[in-house]
Amino acid sequence: MSNKLNHSMSLAKPDAVDISNKQKIALAIGILGLFILTLALFNTDFPNKALFLTISLSLISVGTIIYSRDAYLTKLEGIKNDGVWFKSISSRGVWGWILGVILTAFYIVLYFYPQYLGLGKDGASNTGLISFFDPLSNLLSGRNASQWFVYGTLYTVAIMAFGYKFMLKYRHNRYQQLRTASVMFFQLGFAFLIPEFMYVMNSDLPYYDLKSVWPLNYYIFDEWSVKAFLSNGNIGLGLILFGIVSIFVITPILTYKYGKRWYCSWVCGCGGLAETAGDSFRQLSSKKMSAWKLERWLIHTVLVFSVVMTVAMVYTYLGYDHNTFWLTKGVFISLVIGFLTLVFAGVMYFKRHEFGKDARYGAIGYFVVIALLVTMHFTGTSENVFFIKGSALRSAYGIYIGSIFSGVIGTGFYPILGNRSWCRFGCPMAAILGFQQRLFSKFRITTNGGQCISCGNCSNSCEMGIDVRAYAQKGENIVRSSCVGCGICSAVCPRGVLKLENDSMKGRINPTEILLGNDVDLMDLVNKK
Amino acid sequence: MEHIVIIGNGISGVTAARHIRKLSDKQITIVSAEADYFFSRTALMYVYMGHMKFEHTQPYEDWFWEKNRINLKKGYVKHIETKSNTLHFSEGDSLQYDKLIIATGSKPNKFGWPGQDLDGVMGMYHKQDLENLEKYAPNNKVCKRAVIVGGGLIGIELAEMLNSRNIPVTFLVREDSFWNGVLPEGESAMINRHIKNHHIDLRLSNNLKEIISDENGKVKSIIIQETGEEIACDVVGLTAGVSPNIDFIKDSEIETGRGVKVNRFLETNIQDVYAVGDCAEQNEGINGRRPIEAVWYTGRMMGETVAQTICGNRIQYNPGHWYNSAKFLDIEYQTYGWVFAKPRENESHFHWKHTDDTKCITVCYDTNTNAFLGINTFGIRMRHDIFDTWLTEKRNVDYVMEHLAEANFDPEFYKTYESDIYSAFKNELQTV
Numbered sequence: 020m021s022n023k024l025n026h027s028m029s030l031a032k033p034d035a036v037d038i039s040n041k042q043k044i045a046l047a048i049g050i051l052g053l054f055i056l057t058l059a060l061f062n063t064d065f066p067n068k069a070l071f072l073t074i075s076l077s078l079i080s081v082g083t084i085i086y087s088r089d090a091y092l093t094k095l096e097g098i099k100n101d102g103v104w105f106k107s108i109s110s111r112g113v114w115g116w117i118l119g120v121i122l123t124a125f126y127i128v129l130y131f132y133p134q135y136l137g138l139g140k141d142g143a144s145n146t147g148l149i150s151f152f153d154p155l156s157n158l159l160s161g162r163n164a165s166q167w168f169v170y171g172t173l174y175t176v177a178i179m180a181f182g183y184k185f186m187l188k189y190r191h192n193r194y195q196q197l198r199t200a201s202v203m204f205f206q207l208g209f210a211f212l213i214p215e216f217m218y219v220m221n222s223d224l225p226y227y228d229l230k231s232v233w234p235l236n237y238y239i240f241d242e243w244s245v246k247a248f249l250s251n252g253n254i255g256l257g258l259i260l261f262g263i264v265s266i267f268v269i270t271p272i273l274t275y276k277y278g279k280r281w282y283c284s285w286v287c288g289c290g291g292l293a294e295t296a297g298d299s300f301r302q303l304s305s306k307k308m309s310a311w312k313l314e315r316w317l318i319h320t321v322l323v324f325s326v327v328m329t330v331a332m333v334y335t336y337l338g339y340d341h342n343t344f345w346l347t348k349g350v351f352i353s354l355v356i357g358f359l360t361l362v363f364a365g366v367m368y369f370k371r372h373e374f375g376k377d378a379r380y381g382a383i384g385y386f387v388v389i390a391l392l393v394t395m396h397f398t399g400t401s402e403n404v405f406f407i408k409g410s411a412l413r414s415a416y417g418i419y420i421g422s423i424f425s426g427v428i429g430t431g432f433y434p435i436l437g438n439r440s441w442c443r444f445g446c447p448m449a450a451i452l453g454f455q456q457r458l459f460s461k462f463r464i465t466t467n468g469g470q471c472i473s474c475g476n477c478s479n480s481c482e483m484g485i486d487v488r489a490y491a492q493k494g495e496n497i498v499r500s501s502c503v504g505c506g507i508c509s510a511v512c513p514r515g516v517l518k519l520e521n522d523s524m525k526g527r528i529n530p531t532e533i534l535l536g537n538d539v540d541l542m543d544l545v546n547k548k
Numbered sequence: 549m550e551h552i553v554i555i556g557n558g559i560s561g562v563t564a565a566r567h568i569r570k571l572s573d574k575q576i577t578i579v580s581a582e583a584d585y586f587f588s589r590t591a592l593m594y595v596y597m598g599h600m601k602f603e604h605t606q607p608y609e610d611w612f613w614e615k616n617r618i619n620l621k622k623g624y625v626k627h628i629e630t631k632s633n634t635l636h637f638s639e640g641d642s643l644q645y646d647k648l649i650i651a652t653g654s655k656p657n658k659f660g661w662p663g664q665d666l667d668g669v670m671g672m673y674h675k676q677d678l679e680n681l682e683k684y685a686p687n688n689k690v691c692k693r694a695v696i697v698g699g700g701l702i703g704i705e706l707a708e709m710l711n712s713r714n715i716p717v718t719f720l721v722r723e724d725s726f727w728n729g730v731l732p733e734g735e736s737a738m739i740n741r742h743i744k745n746h747h748i749d750l751r752l753s754n755n756l757k758e759i760i761s762d763e764n765g766k767v768k769s770i771i772i773q774e775t776g777e778e779i780a781c782d783v784v785g786l787t788a789g790v791s792p793n794i795d796f797i798k799d800s801e802i803e804t805g806r807g808v809k810v811n812r813f814l815e816t817n818i819q820d821v822y823a824v825g826d827c828a829e830q831n832e833g834i835n836g837r838r839p840i841e842a843v844w845y846t847g848r849m850m851g852e853t854v855a856q857t858i859c860g861n862r863i864q865y866n867p868g869h870w871y872n873s874a875k876f877l878d879i880e881y882q883t884y885g886w887v888f889a890k891p892r893e894n895e896s897h898f899h900w901k902h903t904d905d906t907k908c909i910t911v912c913y914d915t916n917t918n919a920f921l922g923i924n925t926f927g928i929r930m931r932h933d934i935f936d937t938w939l940t941e942k943r944n945v946d947y948v949m950e951h952l953a954e955a956n957f958d959p960e961f962y963k964t965y966e967s968d969i970y971s972a973f974k975n976e977l978q979t980v
Contacts, residue, residue, distance in 0.1 A: 095746065097878030098878070100598070101597050101598055101599070101712040101713075102598035102712070103599065104598045104599065104601050105598040106598075191878075192959065192962075193959075193961040193963070194959040194960050194961050194962070197961055307609060308609060467931060467932045467957055468871070468931075468933050468936065469845045469848075469871070470845075470871070470873050470882070470932055472588065472590040472591075472844045472845075473559065473590070473607050474588050474591035474594065474605070475588060475600060475604045475606075475607065476591070476594060476599060476600065478604070479599065479600045479604045492607065514873040514882075515873065515880050515882060515929035515930075515957060518929070518957050518958075518959060519959065519960060
């Protein structure tokens with residue numbers, strides 16, 4: 020193919036189909052809403068903040084809703100991906116880059132320079148954008164807004180408005196509609212409203228989004244957090260116990276039954292934003308083998324880091340004396356090592372046949388973690404892990420992973436790296452759930468005999484960068500730790516080849532390449548050879 | 549080292565190469581004039597529609613070929629000299645082989661219509677057709693109307709493609725209902741309505757008389773045979789089926805009919821020359837299949853089979869029960885076993901259609917033995933391996949209808965229709 024032609028196929032006319040007049044009006048409405056926010060950012064003093072905030076958020080939502088209705092309800096139900104690779108915004112064109120830079124800049128300011136958004140420091144009152152949200156925050160919890168409240172509100176509005184768009188786009192597909200309703204519900208209720216109401220009921224409780232599980236919620240075992248929980252009597256104790264039960268009981272059971280999708284694409288807020296606001300960018304995730312290799316190293320490194328960091332954090336504030344509290348440094352480290360060894364031994368014993376060379380990496384990873392923990396305990400009569408303070412490790416994690424990776428890169432780079440780049444490359448929760456999904460889960464994506472025509476729609480729209488086609492054309496079940504079960508591969512398949520299923524563990528992995536559709540004897544013959 | 553040369557880098561040729569590599573250490577060369585790397589032809593439509601870029605239609609990354617030591621040669625074979633095992637290229641060079649696999653696929657049919665070679669007239673089969681389409685139909689300003697001639701699967705895909713860029717389409721179908729040589733009446737009628745719902749100007753029982761040129765040798769309009777009506781258009785898509793792409797073989801010693809003649813081992817009359825895929829013609833159809841099948845999966849199966857034979861495990865090509873699938877705009881279609889457009893002797897059809905007019909099934913069974921013979925489904929996904937098993941076990945139609953839910957492959961939470969279908973089936977039997 021000549022370069023010129025390639026060019027014409029992707030960029031000659033970036034917006035292959037012009038938007039309608041109705042959509043232009045909708046865009047104008049939405050941009051007007053954003054413009055009010057921009058004015059607030061530059062310290063415009065609105066006479067009635069509550070009114071203008073309502074107008075602004077309503078305009079943004081209404082604009083998105085009108086736009087989406089005109090885009091999808093004017094056509095028959097079905098897959099509507101026409102022109103995604105022609106549109107500048109969804110094919111890493113100019114608009115894509117502009118949006119990426121704006122989002123990234125917003126995240127950097129949000130995480131590191133909230134004063135530029137108007138956060139009042141040291142008791143000073145808020146100004147600018149953050150003060151613009153004070154009325155809403157006061158309404159919900161009786162306190163002034165913080166940068167996180169502003170972010171949480173915008174995040175929720177995005178999931179609601181784009182969730183609606185997503186439901187229209189996939190209105191022929193009930194799986195997609197229910198899943199989206201679920202992430203909208205969990206975002207609005209669990210991540211946004213309930214924590215605010217919890218604050219109203221008991222203002223000493225730390226912020227706790229009930230659906231957010233460690234290690235995604237990496238601060239739950241920080242000293243300040245645990246102390247705050249414990250100082251709140253039974254409610255606090257209950258919450259921290261719930262946190263622990265979520266990790267060790269609820270999560271594995273649900274993942275066993277339904278795969279990690281129950282969390283990643285039905286509950287999780289990060290996943291929720293990726294699926295709704297990020298839907299236009301799902302095709303941008305790289306499917307190259309090299310990206311897959313990078314992904315496996317990166318995500319497991321983050322997991323190891325988060326485990327070591329958390330253990331180190333807890334370790335530093337525990338005491339040595341059995342009489343003060345039964346959980347001493349020594350007991351804690353022994354418990355952790357014991358638990359990890361149990362997991363490791365269990366996996367090696369029951370699943371040794373399912374591993375390839377990854378097992379070696381897993382083993383190395385395990386021993387590194389154990390070595391770190393043991394070193395910490397025995398060399399560290401102090402608080403050091405390899406001469407690094409636990410708290411330094413914690414703040415490094417908070418900045419590099421909690422902020423830069425999950426926010427700045429994970430979301431800011433949606434238009435460049437695809438919508439699940441945080442989930443795919445960085446999320447330690449996804450790594451743990453993926454580990455469970457790969458090893459013991461009834462979930463898999465099954466393929467439909469020999470019907471695959473290798474068209475590549477499935478791979479193209481996989482936000483986790485899985486080359487789904489590679490499995491489908493071999494008739495092989497897809498059992499991958501990274502699969503979040505969004506179900507889009509199944510939706511876009513023009514031949515009905517893929518289906519998300521929860522079934523028995525037996526026959527879940529079927530790696531033999533067979534002569535699909537050839538008669539039975541021939542299959543036997545070839546498989547025997 | 550034995551040198552295996554494969555002409556054609558489609559699914560058949562590439563599957564053969566991959567399996568030969570799995571089974572042996574032989575030297576492998578794939579020759580193609582169409583594209584540098586293997587791509588999925590069936591996905592070309594999605595490139596035009598903007599769902600994917602061309603590179604996404606390539607199932608293997610570019611490093612794959614070198615890593616697996618499969619040489620790729622770009623070139624157009626002009627002549628095969630079977631006495632000296634030599635390929636001559638139109639570029640002037642030549643290549644020696646020890647074993648040759650012909651996997652050249654198909655080309656679009658042209659029936660000698662006046663003007664069929666004008667600019668702006670194209671099939672929708674090769675990558676070059678897509679390039680042509682980008683040139684002559686980039687948008688609805690350059691291409692104010694397109695006419696598609698031929699009512700098969702490629703025709704409706706081309707209609708969908710043009711529709712995605714809001715280019716008005718007139719769709720000439722020779723039959724009195726879309727694809728009714730293959731689809732039973734009720735299904736064909738449903739698809740007619742579905743096509744029209746997409747604002748496609750479907751003209752049934754209409755044939756192309758001629759294509760008229762403008763002063764620059766580009767298509768200007770077409771004339772319909774039946775009515776004499778002239779339709780102004782900028783693009784004409786010829787999609788009246790495909791036939792084996794074997795013109796360059798006809799003057800060699802390899803025996804050809806409509807395609808390259810092969811036996812059940814995919815061997816031609818010349819030793820060490822094999823043919824697979826769309827271009828291969830069986831001496832007679834296997835299990836009621838046609839001698840030439842231009843279907844993706846048979847190409848893949850032949851590639852796998854010939855690789856076994858070449859690597860010393862000589863086996864017959866033995867396709868199992870017939871199946872196929874397609875998508876008509878928004879309606880998915882699957883078929884398992886044999887459902888003919890008109891029931892044959894001692895056959896009967898049970899047809900069920902949902903009131904929303906986008907889902908239906910047709911089940912074919914033997915009226916004497918009650919044996920289940922095949923099923924067509926529209927808008928409902930079914931499980932391939934279950935039907936394969938039921939057909940092999942020769943289940944009767946009552947069993948199949950009763951257990952239909954087991955075969956459902958729709959995504960979770962979808963509405964299911966098996967109980968509706970079953971009660972309709974029961975009712976129909978009682979009234980007869």
